[in-house]
Amino acid sequence: MIVNRRQLLAGTSALAAAGLVRPAFAAGDTIKVGSILDTSGIFDAYGKPMDMALRLAVKEINAAGGLLGKQLEVIAYDTQSDMALYTQYGQQLTRQDKVDVVHGGILSASREAIRQTMRKTRTPYFYNVLYEGGVCDRNIFINGVTPAQQVEALVPYAMGKSGKKVYILAADYNYGQITARWIQKIVTDNGGEIVGMDFFPLDVADFGATIAKVQTAAPDLVIAPLVGGAHLSFFRQWAAAGMKDKIALASTTLGVGNEHKVLTAEEGDGIMVAYNYSQDLETPANADFKGRWAEEYGDANAIHEIAVSNYQGVHTWAEAVRKAGTTERGALIEAMESGIAIDGPSGRIAVDPKTHHAVLDVHIMEFENQKMKVIETLTQRQPIDTQSVCDLRANPDDNTQYEIQI
Template sequence: MKLTRRQVLAAFGAATAMSFTSRLAAQGAPITVSALYDLSGGLESYGQPIVDALRFAVEEQNAKGGLLGREIKLNVYDPQSNMQRYAQFARQAALSDKPAVVFAGITSASREVVRPIMRQFNTLYFYANQYEGGVCDRNMFATGVTPGQTVEKLVNYSAKNHGGKVYIVAADYNYGQIIADWVKKYTADNGGEVLGVEFFPMDVTDFKTSISKIQAAKPDYVWSALVGGAHISFYRQWKAAGMLGKIPMSSTTFAGGNEHVILTPEESNGIMVCQNYLQELDNPLNKQFVADFHARFGADYPYITELGVGAYQGFRLWVAGVEKAGTVDRLPVIKALESGISLEAPSGRISIDPKTHHTTMDVHIARVENGGLLPVETFEQQPPADTAMVCDLIANPDDNQQYVIDF
């Protein structure tokens, strides 16, 4: 039987991976990395790309020879979008896996379940999602964007291009409520006006009354901080009401769960977002990353999300910390990361901010267009300025709380 070139390369790759794995196994026990992400229960559109990105990162590192000469093993748990299961699996991972690091949590609620458990069991914790900012905990590193990095940029852009009057719709939990406050602040800074704010539980699917209120208010644009599978209904009902294109929409949550892929172009084109990562970024490292990712998961993979890349980049930062420390032990790795480790990543350069354990990174405003995200404007090397207002872990290493930032 004659093999194609692709089959030959695949067989060679598999043989090479097996060879690496065999050699690594001979050099010591695997290094365990645990991951807790929703693969069911309503937030799976966010969780699955994150887990895929972590698998990719682990496989990539093992193909390079592992870490400190040892194979990395990834253990994945599905909390099913349930906080009790998050608590259960966080304890199980910390006690049974004895991981070198845990990557976990999509919502702020899940983070605040996991974070104290990781601290209790002295297990290093990476939170890779965008969030509302303010967490100050030496045991945690946050590699997603915060409001000062994205919300400010998108509010300014929206006010400049559409006008200062905004109507806010948001998920009814910690993230949505605090993001709404940030939108209010930046709107006021621009001399604008918030015409209305509505919060919706995560399981709400009927937005007709809210859309009628928005139509009556006649804002210059709508800000969406909606989250989860149920809230996709808002965008469909917005289109059905004939509003897409009539009143512009801006969001820092849209596309995080591949909403721009799930919805049709007719339901989503023109929505503006601001993120750290876009699959369309035109730099050599990202082009290679996308090509390799598609080679692993298929050319028809829906879209490599910002949340997935946040986990991938967080993993790369953790690896850099371990390599600098020369050990996977928690405190030496924390100290290594606090030295200000930085690296070139698919989204651009990312660096650990020692005082906050958050990251300095590029952010990009983009427009949803035919299932993709078309870059419009880039802001380079944005620090976590919001969290830096309240957190200094170099001066106060024992700090352990989430601050509500007073602005």
């Protein structure tokens, strides 16, 4: 197609005019909810359901009349599993789109890439993912479980079912290292003993030697904070060696990406885990949530732990906006710190004013027939790991991610 100068000018000016008119028209009428997630690329298994959850929450709030008499508008960016794009889209959301709040970030690296931008532009930021703990920043709110919350619930139960000698197999990066240290502490506190500990780079997929080594140490229980597709091989090889019925197995990560549906029932049955959410939670709130999800998206299979966290993050923020009567940052943070809580699909989620982390229910579960069967619910667990290093009441200007010394 050949475009002459006149057509080009006409076209571009119309485009420019459209660009100018739209924000002027939109401003003031809606509350802008920024979302920044990897909905494509290698982390899309986490990001896609999180995006679906955010949109579902916003839709529900809008259907109920919106907030402060305004409708919510989602401005979402797909970071394509590329950490560099977080910085770029983080700037765009805060400086160009001037959103009222940002929900998102998946990996800890992505959170740290945008956290300072959010802080500088004074945009309240909600990171709705389970992570290694220790972030202390008054501008951020985090509602995922931290290692202490999980381990503190899981370890005593698993030891009670098996015995006192524990072997740890962990992923070799900050999450695995920190979690392994917590496991060590809780095991010793409960009168147990660590008989061995091994760390694995994320691409190790052959665990034959490890399985033999574990047997020479003869533990009663193996706890495995292993991460990702390659590490899933461990659970498969463990079962293939016939170890499953000999030594009990627990994990702090298996199931977050719905791995219990990937392992067969023979491979998975009996593995003990502890999370904030399971699709198999038999509560009216969860049944209701799954119903709404299925109505929106056809079926409820995609739901996982962090999708629910994202859903609850949006509702917690909405609750705070209602309470504050404004989306303005100062008033919103005060409302959040007033001990606000919502009842979500995973139970009650309250904001801990001291750390901006969550006080939440932890459910101890066992894999059974490719499901996570809830055995026991520990209600309203405090984020004790972050609480030990972070006090935003005393130091409101704190802006660090602490490495928690145990």
